[in-house]
Amino acid sequence: MRRDLRFCFTAIVAGSIALSLSLGVSAEEKKPQSEILVHCAAGMRKPIEFCAKKFEDSLGIRVELSYDGSNRLLGQILLTHKGDVYVCGDAEYADSAKAKGLVDKMATICLFTPVILVKKGNPHKILSMTDLTKPGLKIGQGDEKSAAVGKIIPKLLSLNTVDAGMWKKNVVLITPTVTELGNAVKLGTVDAVIVWNSIALGYKDVAEIVPIAQNVTATVEAVVLTTSADKTAASEFLDFLKSQSGRKIFTDAGYDATKDK
Numbered sequence: 001m002r003r004d005l006r007f008c009f010t011a012i013v014a015g016s017i018a019l020s021l022s023l024g025v026s027a028e029e030k031k032p033q034s035e036i037l038v039h040c041a042a043g044m045r046k047p048i049e050f051c052a053k054k055f056e057d058s059l060g061i062r063v064e065l066s067y068d069g070s071n072r073l074l075g076q077i078l079l080t081h082k083g084d085v086y087v088c089g090d091a092e093y094a095d096s097a098k099a100k101g102l103v104d105k106m107a108t109i110c111l112f113t114p115v116i117l118v119k120k121g122n123p124h125k126i127l128s129m130t131d132l133t134k135p136g137l138k139i140g141q142g143d144e145k146s147a148a149v150g151k152i153i154p155k156l157l158s159l160n161t162v163d164a165g166m167w168k169k170n171v172v173l174i175t176p177t178v179t180e181l182g183n184a185v186k187l188g189t190v191d192a193v194i195v196w197n198s199i200a201l202g203y204k205d206v207a208e209i210v211p212i213a214q215n216v217t218a219t220v221e222a223v224v225l226t227t228s229a230d231k232t233a234a235s236e237f238l239d240f241l242k243s244q245s246g247r248k249i250f251t252d253a254g255y256d257a258t259k260d261k
Contacts, residue, residue, distance in 0.1 A: 034233050035062040036084035039073040041148060042177035043089050043112065043196050044220060047253040054249070055240050061233050069146035069176045077102060077227065084234035086223040087241075089148030089178075089196075094221035104224040104231060109241045110250045110257035112196045112218040114152060116210035117185050117203060119192075126192055126210055129160040133167055140173035140184050140193040148218055149178040149196060156194070159214035182207075198254035220255070 040048045045067055052063035066073070070088040074097055077083050086102070088094055089112060097103050118126050124137060132139050142150025157164050173190050175181055181193040182200065185207045192210075196218075200209045222241050228234045240246050250257035 034060070034230060035064060036228070036230060036233050036237060037064045037066065037082060038085040038087065038237070039066045039068075039077060039083050040087040041070045041073065041089040041220070042067045042179050043149065043199055044087050045179065046202070047250050047255060048087060050249050050253070051241060051246055052237075054245065055237055058240075059233075059236060061236070063237065067177075069143065069150075070148045071146045071151075072176060077225065081227050083225050084228035084230060085237055086225055088221050088223070090151060090218040091221055092151070093148065094223055097223055097225075102223070102225050102227065104226050104228065105235065105238065106221055106223040107238060107242050108219045109222050109246070110220045110255040112148070112198070112220060113256065114149065114156065114194050114212060114215065114218075115197045115200050116212060117182060117193050117195050117200045117207050118210055119185060119188070120206055120208060122208050122210070124191055128210075129156060129162045129212060132192055133162060133170060137170045137192065138172045138190045139167075139170045140175065140181050140190040141171055142178055142181065142194070143174050143176050146176045147178060149181070149194060150174070152216055152218060153194065155216055156212065156214075159216070160212065201254040217256075 038052065049065065052065060055061065056063055070090060070093045073086065074093055077086060078100065086097060094103065094106050116126060124134065126132060141153050144150040144153060157167055173184055178195050178199050181195050182203050184190045185193055186203055222238050224231060224234045224238050247257040
């Protein structure tokens with residue numbers, strides 16, 4: 001009887017050890033989850049966050065997101081040599097990245113259209129770019145050196161025959177990202193700003209959109225970077241952004257992604 005008990009005890013211990021060793025080996029052999037770093041223009045935050053979540057759920061590849069103005073992000077990439085994907089608010093930033101040897105592949109994913117965003121009720125009766133030069137108005141714009149929405153300002157002024165000197169007299173706020181401009185109108189810091197239409201839609205409860213007569217569009221580019229540590233995963237993310245599912249996310253968020261780019 002004692003021999004039988006000793007045998008059973010020995011068998012149980014041996015089985016437990018074998019199971020523990022098996023689990024330990026499995027944990028060690030299991031590959032860590034893939035991860036990519038995406039540098040994203042602030043104006044694309046909402047749809048890219050949604051795309052990243054869908055992508056993670058579908059392929060199990062974690063997406064770390066870094067937001068800022070397009071040019072500032074490019075500077076970070078050049079400084080750190082880190083990142084897998086770069087989403088910028090204008091083709092010129094992608095072209096600049098390409099000239100610096102940072103582009104493995106790239107694609108246009110949607111378009112930006114600028115608009116005037118004013119306080120709810122449009123108390124100053126702003127109907128055009130020229131109206132933004134009225135004496136006493138407080139306007140905001142993106143930084144021309146760091147944000148895509150700021151870089152287009154000189155061209156908009158020229159197309160709409162707005163005096164640059166008079167414009168600058170009314171500028172009281174210059175921001176590195178487009179999202180800060182929308183918040184400034186919401187808080188009443190300024191009377192009007194130039195933002196992307198897709199961003200303006202997020203403030204429709206507290207502000208109004210005024211179209212710009214002579215307008216421009218900016219192409220939003222997604223780039224797989226040569227600094228990427230996992231170009232396969234980065235390319236899969238780019239493919240998702242270009243896919244029908246990706247385009248629907250952009251369209252639903254108010255971006256023009258309906259046409260073949």
